[in-house]
Amino acid sequence: MARNFELSLILFVLYLSTAAIVMARNLEEESSGDTEFIKASCETTSYPDRCFQSLSSYASEIKKQPRKLAETALAVSIARAKSAKTYVSEMTDYKGITKRQHEAVADCLEEMGDTVDRLSNSLKELKHLEEGDSGEDFWFCLSNVRTWTSAALTDETACMDGFGGKAMAGELKSLIRTHIVSVAEETSNALALINDFASKH
Numbered sequence: 664m665a666r667n668f669e670l671s672l673i674l675f676v677l678y679l680s681t682a683a684i685v686m687a688r689n690l691e692e693e694s695s696g697d698t699e700f701i702k703a704s705c706e707t708t709s710y711p712d713r714c715f716q717s718l719s720s721y722a723s724e725i726k727k728q729p730r731k732l733a734e735t736a737l738a739v740s741i742a743r744a745k746s747a748k749t750y751v752s753e754m755t756d757y758k759g760i761t762k763r764q765h766e767a768v769a770d771c772l773e774e775m776g777d778t779v780d781r782l783s784n785s786l787k788e789l790k791h792l793e794e795g796d797s798g799e800d801f802w803f804c805l806s807n808v809r810t811w812t813s814a815a816l817t818d819e820t821a822c823m824d825g826f827g828g829k830a831m832a833g834e835l836k837s838l839i840r841t842h843i844v845s846v847a848e849e850t851s852n853a854l855a856l857i858n859d860f861a862s863k864h
Contacts (some may be wrong), residue, residue: 672730697722704732708855717849729860730792736853737786737812743849744782746814747842748775751822764826765833771822771839777816778846779814782853787859805861812854817846 698719705714716740718725718732725731751772755765785808792804822843826836 678765680840697726700727701725701732704729704856704859705852707744707859708852710852713848714852714856717852719807729856729863730789733853733856733860734786734789736806736849737782737789739845740815740849740853741779741782741786743846744775744778747846748772748779750773750842751839754835760835764831767825767831768835768839770825771843774818774822774825775843775846778818778850779816781811781818782850785815794802801864805857809854809861812850812857816847816850816854819843819850 701718701722702715705711705718706713716735718735720786725735751768754760754768755772757764757768760768766841788804788808788811792801823840825831
């Protein structure tokens with residue numbers, strides 16, 4: 664009797680172990696597939712390495728969903744834009760800043776504020792789209808998403824245009840440029856992924 668119980672217990676433990684191994688393997692394969700989906704999607708963007716680096720950690724949430732991928736790319740862009748906006752605002756007290764540089768920083772700060780607003784609007788609109796829908800409302804909303812994201816990209820370019828010319832060259836421009844270029848690349852990638860999502864409808 665005791666021997667039968669021990670045998671049953673051993674078999675049960677073996678069953679649980681096997682089930683756990685199979686489950687872990689399935690999860691690993693699924694995770695690998697999700698990551699490959701992101702990698703393949705990022706190849707359609709202008710900055711694939713940055714795209715994959717920014718989005719691969721969200722693979723388990725994205726799960727091969729083009730809309731979720733575009734939403735996540737926008738969310739990453741918003742976070743990057745907010746960080747850049749904060750950084751630019753701190754540059755108004757940059758040591759030795761000239762009047763012209765101060766004006767460029769102030770203009771850039773305004774542009775980054777617009778960027779954050781437009782990307783936030785894009786994300787909200789994208790989340791309102793019904794999965795599988797391709798009617799008139801769908802394309803109207805998607806047009807808004809594309810327009811706002813493109814406008815955000817224009818804002819980012821306008822920020823750097825304010826630092827044009829030899830007189831504006833120097834460390835301040837270089838420091839701000841590093842942050843703005845980062846935002847612009849994320850925004851460009853988000854727009855490409857939005858277009859990729861649209862192409863599937």
